[in-house]
Amino acid sequence: MSAFHLSRRHALGLVLGATFAAPAILRAQAIKEIRIDFATYNPLSLILRDQKLLEKEFEKDGIAIRWVQSAGSNKALEFLNAGSIEFGSTAGAAALLGKINGNPIQSISVYSRPEWTALVTKPGKGIAKVADLKGKSVAVTRGTDPHIFLIRALAEAGLKERDVKLVLLQHADGRTALARGDVDAWAGLDPLMAAAELEDGATLFHRKAENNTWGVLNTQVDFAAKNPEIVRRVINVYETARKAALANIKPVQDALVAVARLPEPVIARQLTRTDLSTSVIGRVQADAITAAGVALQEAGVIKADVDVKNVVASLIEPKFTAHLGA
Numbered sequence: 001m002s003a004f005h006l007s008r009r010h011a012l013g014l015v016l017g018a019t020f021a022a023p024a025i026l027r028a029q030a031i032k033e034i035r036i037d038f039a040t041y042n043p044l045s046l047i048l049r050d051q052k053l054l055e056k057e058f059e060k061d062g063i064a065i066r067w068v069q070s071a072g073s074n075k076a077l078e079f080l081n082a083g084s085i086e087f088g089s090t091a092g093a094a095a096l097l098g099k100i101n102g103n104p105i106q107s108i109s110v111y112s113r114p115e116w117t118a119l120v121t122k123p124g125k126g127i128a129k130v131a132d133l134k135g136k137s138v139a140v141t142r143g144t145d146p147h148i149f150l151i152r153a154l155a156e157a158g159l160k161e162r163d164v165k166l167v168l169l170q171h172a173d174g175r176t177a178l179a180r181g182d183v184d185a186w187a188g189l190d191p192l193m194a195a196a197e198l199e200d201g202a203t204l205f206h207r208k209a210e211n212n213t214w215g216v217l218n219t220q221v222d223f224a225a226k227n228p229e230i231v232r233r234v235i236n237v238y239e240t241a242r243k244a245a246l247a248n249i250k251p252v253q254d255a256l257v258a259v260a261r262l263p264e265p266v267i268a269r270q271l272t273r274t275d276l277s278t279s280v281i282g283r284v285q286a287d288a289i290t291a292a293g294v295a296l297q298e299a300g301v302i303k304a305d306v307d308v309k310n311v312v313a314s315l316i317e318p319k320f321t322a323h324l325g326a
Helices: 003-029 043-050 051-062 073-082 092-099 145-156 169-180 190-198 219-224 228-247 250-260 264-272 283-298 308-315
Strands: 033-037 064-069 087-091 105-114 118-119 139-141 165-168 184-187 204-205 215-220
Touching: 033 051, 033 092, 033 228, 043 051, 043 105, 043 228, 043 250, 051 228, 073 087, 073 105, 087 092, 087 308, 092 105, 092 145, 092 215, 092 283, 092 308, 105 165, 105 219, 105 228, 105 308, 118 145, 118 190, 139 145, 139 169, 145 184, 145 283, 169 184, 169 190, 190 204, 190 264, 204 228, 204 308, 215 219, 219 228, 228 250, 250 264, 283 308
Parallel strands: 033 064, 033 087, 139 165, 139 184
Antiparallel strands: 087 215, 105 215, 118 184, 118 204
């Protein structure tokens, strides 16, 4: 037999072998685990975790669910960037900053529209308005909505970051620092902010609900491209939890009490500032995040050459919630 025939037979064998091997390769690459975060600033995530809704959804597929706690948007973004979770909860503006800094994410749904941040102080600090922060120490978690809220508030008062003394702490430590008198103010985050009000005698001296960007669920662009059906199913389970929470908020409150280890009155205060009326992401969220981005650019936090509107357009992915309506 000629070398030509041997080559053809060899080539045919390789093709057939690859053809029959393909299903095995696909099975080997099939997802066996979904890693997703839970956070006290994302109440719906606690219901999903407590009631094992995702576990029930993916049990028939043999896909396990691993829960990872995020202490703030900055941590969720770190986890997403490192590929250690597939789904992470952040504030919309925090997701924008992550995207600008090269984090390969997209925001795929809304989990709440909260007024979850304000500027907080204690009586006797001489702080009644944002302008009073000049020269004062402020606890803040960099890269989170409270940090962005602080920067915007300072800019609106004619101040910059350098006009205050930033003390970089995670949210819980910021609350503790304010209570102890170690800092003059704190860029707060619920439910810790509500606890500071009710338990520490703290006051919210600057509130501006419209400057709180939406709570958004994010995933990696590559993961969504390869697994669109899994993304849709996760969002649908979130939607089930959202509707249940609107019908009966008590399980949400109980879950928050257990995870945050805070009293019911504190959690009740948080929930009065948490709007769960939609999970759809689109133009409304894009506009709010763009406004935050432009404000940050004007304050010098985002470089002048960044096209904020274009980055927001690449961040917001509305197709996964389009079926849920407005």
